[in-house]
Amino acid sequence: MSTPRHRTAPEHTHPDDVPVLTALAALADPVRLTLVRELAGSPEWSRACGTFxxxxxxxxxxxxxxxxxxxxxxxxxxxxxxxxxRLRRTEFDARFPGLLELVLRAGS
Amino acid sequence: MSTPRHRTAPEHTHPDDVPVLTALAALADPVRLTLVRELAGSPEWSRACGTFxxxxxxxxxxxxxxxxxxxxxxxxxxxxxxxxxRLRRTEFDARFPGLLELVLRAGS
DNA sequence: CCTACTGTTCAACGAAAATCGAACACTCGC
DNA sequence: GCGAGTGTTCGATTTTCGTTGAACAGTAGG
Structure with a gap:
């Protein structure tokens, strides 16, 4: 009877619908930045959440x-x-050109 | 004897010494984003703090x-x-290529 | 000198975000 | 069916960050 909380398809937002502030705020966190970088260095669909x-x-x-x-x-x-x-490289790049490349390149 | 608090030259940090996280966090705020944008649309040294x-x-x-x-x-x-x-356009651009242009262009 | 104006500093408050522990839901292999 | 493994949700705590009001410091003009 009760609504299942897990195993329901995760809600995604397409980069085109993301405000700049949201994108910046998402990247302006040490943990998330690590996730994005580590994800960028791995093949798509290869990393489960627990492997970071x-x-x-x-x-x-x-x-x-x-x-x-x-x-x-x-x-x-x-x-x-x-x-x-999976890192949405191309899609995110189309919306915010250069941003992803920037945070991936910048050393510190 | 006491150190004066005002009228002492403001402390600046060169973009080269700025971590990515600091740059992103600085831009990930609606007020500061407005300041940067408004500053980008004005000639250098033309805007006092109170005019925003x-x-x-x-x-x-x-x-x-x-x-x-x-x-x-x-x-x-x-x-x-x-x-x-004054917006440090060229210097900041040298450190984080495309970032400034990005936040200035992006509509929302 | 006295006042108006500009901007900084401080202490305090409030709101938003990160974090954690525990309970729950789902899948898979035995 | 059980149990281990994985990830989500909830509640509560903590921390961080933006905001404010008041006091202060400096400048310019009458």
């Missing part, structure tokens, strides 16, 4: 991925028990 | 300009009783 080396618990991690989804930065798909991720 | 149309008091404004300075986005100079501003 960040100093936060599962709850926090889930929250950060929700923010990244809402910012149009990450796409998720359910693959068995795990949720695998 | 933002919904915050003097204290808040002073704080936001301090953040922008620390992010290497704005340079300030004392001109009589007022403090005039």
């Amino acid at each position: 080396d960040v100093p936060v618990g599962k709850a926090g991690l889930s929250h950060h991925f929700a923010v990244l989804r809402a910012a149009g930065l990450v796409e998720q798909r359910d693959e068995g028990p795990r949720r695998v991720n | 149309d933002v919904p915050v008091g003097k204290a808040g404004l002073s704080h936001h300009f301090a953040v922008l300075r620390a992010a290497g986005l704005v340079e300030q100079r004392d001109e009589g009783p007022r403090r005039v501003n």
Whole structure:
């Protein structure tokens, strides 16, 4: 009877519908920046949420991925028990040209 | 004896010494984004701090300009009783290519 | 000198965001 | 069906950040 909370398709926001402030705020966090960078260095759909080396618990991690989804930065798909991720490189680049490349390149 | 708090040259940080996170965080605020945009549409050194149309008091404004300075986005100079501003376009662009252009162009 | 004006500093408040622990839901392999 | 593994949700706490009002410092003009 009760609505299932998990296993319902994750809500995605297309980069085209993302305000600049949302995109900047999403990237202006050390944990999320790490996620994006680590994701950029891995093949698409190869990394589940739990496979990232960040100093936060599962709850926090889930929250950060929700923010990244809402910012149009990450796409998720359910693959068995795990949720695998993909960086929306081209789509995000079309909306904010150079931004992704910038945060990936900049050393510190 | 006590150190004067005002009229001491404002502390500036060169864009080259600014971490990406600092730059992003500085731009990820509606008030500061307005300041940067309004500043970009005005000739250099033409705008004093008080001449910006933002919904915050003097204290808040002073704080936001301090953040922008620390992010290497704005340079300030004392001109009589007022403090005039300049957007560090080229210098900031050299450190973060495309970022400024991006936030200035993006409509929302 | 006294006043008006501009901007900074301080202390305090409030709101937003990150974080954590626990409970829950789902999938898969045994 | 059980149990392990994965991720989400909730509630509560903590921290961070923006905001304000008042006091202060400096400048310019009458």
